[in-house]
Amino acid sequence: ASYEIFIRTLLSVTDNIVDGQVVHPQDVVITDGEDPYFVVAADKGTARFSDVANAIAEEAGFWLDDAFASGGSNGYDHKAMGITARGAWVSVQRHFLEMGVDVQKDTVRVVGCGDMSGDVFGNGMLLSKAIKLVAAFDHRHIFIDPDPDPAKSWKERKRLYDLPRSSWEDYRSDLISRGGGIYSRGAKRIKLSKTACEALGVEEEEFEPDELISAIVKSPVDLIWFGGIGTYIKSRAENNIHVGDPANDALRVNADEVRAKVIGEGANLGVTQAGRIDFALSGGRVNTDFIDNSAGVDCSDNEVNIKIALAAARRAGELGEKRRNSLLVKMTDEVSDLVLEDNRSQALALSIAESGGAKSAAAHMRLIEKLEETGGLDRKTEGLADHETYSRRASDGTGLTRPELAVLLSSTKLAIQDSIEQSVLVNDEALLPLLVEAFPKPLQKGFGKQLEEHQLRNELIATKLANRLVNRLGLIHPFELAEEEGVSLAQIASAYVTVEHLLGLETLWEAIERANMPESARLLLLERSAAAISSHMADLLRQSGGSLAPSSDIEMLAAGVEELAKSSDRLLTPAVRARFDGLQEQFAKAGAPANLASQVVHLFEIDGSIGLAGLARDSETEPGMLASAFIDLGARLGLDWAQHTAESMTPSDPWERLLVNGLARDFQHMRIDFLRRRCGHKVGILASVERWADTNSDTVKQFRTMIDRAQGHTPVAPAMLAQVAIQARNLLER
Secondary structure, X not given: OHHHHHHHHHHHOOOEEEXXXXXXXXXXXXXXXXXXXXXXXXXXXXXXXHHHXXXXXXXXXXXXXXXXXXXXXXXXXXXXXXXXXXXXXHHHHHHHHOOOOOOOOXXXXXXXXXXXXXXXXXXXXXXXXXXXXXXXXXXXXXXXXXXXXXXXXXXXXXXXXXXXXXXXXXXXXXXXXXXXXEEEOOOOOEEOOHHHHHHHOOOOXXXXXXXXXXXXXXXXXXXXXXXXOOOOEEOOOOOHHHHOOHXXXXXXXXXXXXXXXXXXXXXXXXXXHHHHHHHHHOOOEOOOHHHHOHHHHHHHXXXXXXXXXXXXXXXXXXXXHHHHHHHHHHOHHHHHHHHHHHHHHHHHHHHHHHHOHHHHHHHHHHHHHHHHHOOOOOOOOOOOOOHHHHHHHHHXXXXXXXXXXXXXXXXXXXXXXXXXXXXXXXXXXXXXXXXHOOOOHXXXXXXXXXXXXXXXXXXXXXXXXXXXXXXXXXXXXXXXXXXXXXXXXXXXXXXHHHHHHHHOHHHHHHHHHHOOOOHHHHHHHHHHHHHHHHHHHHHHHHHHOOXXXXXXXXXXXXXXXXXXXXXXXXXXXXXXXXXXXXXHHHHHHHOOOHHHHHHHHHHHHOOOHHHHHHHHHHHOOOHHHHHHHHHHHHHHHXXXXXXXXXXXXXXXXXXXXXXXXXHHHHHHHHHHHHHHHHOOOOOOHHHHHHHHHHHOHHHHHHHHHHHHHHHOOOOOOHHHHHHHHHHHHHHHOO
């Protein structure tokens, strides 16, 4: 009854949509504009109340109908799908893959919180037949199996999961290995066998139940799997009052006492954020709960978005209730695939961000500052340290941890999403596939009109593009590019869409992510790809002036870029070719497949192609001729060396990073600007460059002397390149 009052009250102060128009609630003062999007999520204690909420929404005539509360009778059953556990298991798989372990085949020793009747714990402990579940606990029992047989114990866990109700007491005792057992948490003392003590890495043989649970959490296993309610690990610097879970104060442990290699947070708040950071700094692998168990919320979002599209078809008389419900069931597996792909790509994005290590710390600190300046981040609330702490860590060779990077990942996506949503970019037809591909194929084929006119069209496009941009380019590139080029995040997103189309990046990235190779090689290819794409985006931003019309840019540049991409082998000088051969060799040594390494190297080979394609179109000059003149000018003056040197620099200071990145673009675009001024000459562009060089031979020789002096200086300082850029610009403007 209280829940019904709660839901009715919420709806009484919520905007509605009636006949396509937003209607404000009666007798309510409105100060925040139109905002009719409002859904409720069923959680602990209300998981069966989705139908109740939806009935109230229908009674109130609320526009979302049964999309108001997901997971009802005609929604997606998260436990039946196992979606939350499967999403968190994707994170677990990534952690272990980077340790050289395949958890689907290689045996892993696991302890956990929960029992087999629970959604997240039960589904999670059935996701691999290689699991050796050594110990688990819930609010009733403690289960210990010192050396389980993976196959037999999996079958028994599956039997318990399939029961209408079960507890650890239902586990067949004859299947528990020698020295194990099932113990009540109501017992005064629990005496363990020697084998159980060895499995848990303890010397004591007798424990109070809470002490035994603490020992389980601290045991030397491969994985801790949190699938039940409670916070069991904190930072040593935190006290129990800060944690806010008094029921588990007696058994909670400090993160630096945890000996597991990996923590998977299928449930919320198994570890405090400070605890996660401490665990990661001690060498453990952990994300955050909002990364690991996001699949449940993601699935609900998908359900709501699908139902909104189908509601439009129902209102138009194109879809009946029975067919709609049948269609929802039919799409269950595909919805799961869409959700799990989000988990996979986001966990991979965290790994790429983490691979930057200490050398990326300064850039991450600058990113934190930028987000704070725009109100997109509260450092204290999110548990992020001060700059002094991060600087000290960096000097010791440690960058931001995965839990900290997870906060930045979320915050950067929200900032970019907001910028896209507030711009005209969302209306460009090049982004329409992002909207359509967000839905299962039956909707794409049969309800295209409803998808294109979706009530949340702009929000969905902005969300999908922000995810794609950050997952592919990382945390740093989008914000640094925006600072370097003086453009908005929406313009960065537009440039990304254009470059992705022009260079066919989606196919390349998918191939890299699916190929069989060491994870270190995969991360290297993805990180280097992002750096190359960032350069192409900077090229485009200078070419287009920060256009927010990617479809137009693609149409104008596609032919020229394609022609130059095909001609790159013929156009490159031997010196430049040797440099790229070295990059290919670096990828090969890391274990990358030769064909994928070549494709990533090719992204660097065609740097400048977008600017040249734009110039070719504007001047009606053949792209290959322009490229030859561009390359000749770079080799003749040594500007290709200067550009490559700037691109290779990775200074930790953010201002120096901005300087060298800007110089790399300047060395490229001063050549393009030079060629632009000479395109109208009757003798042809190559002859025009030759004639200019002859006319200014003394000055060219003097400039080359400076370049030779710079090349002989080790290391080359950013200030030296800045002086080279000044002199080069003066020379080329003669």
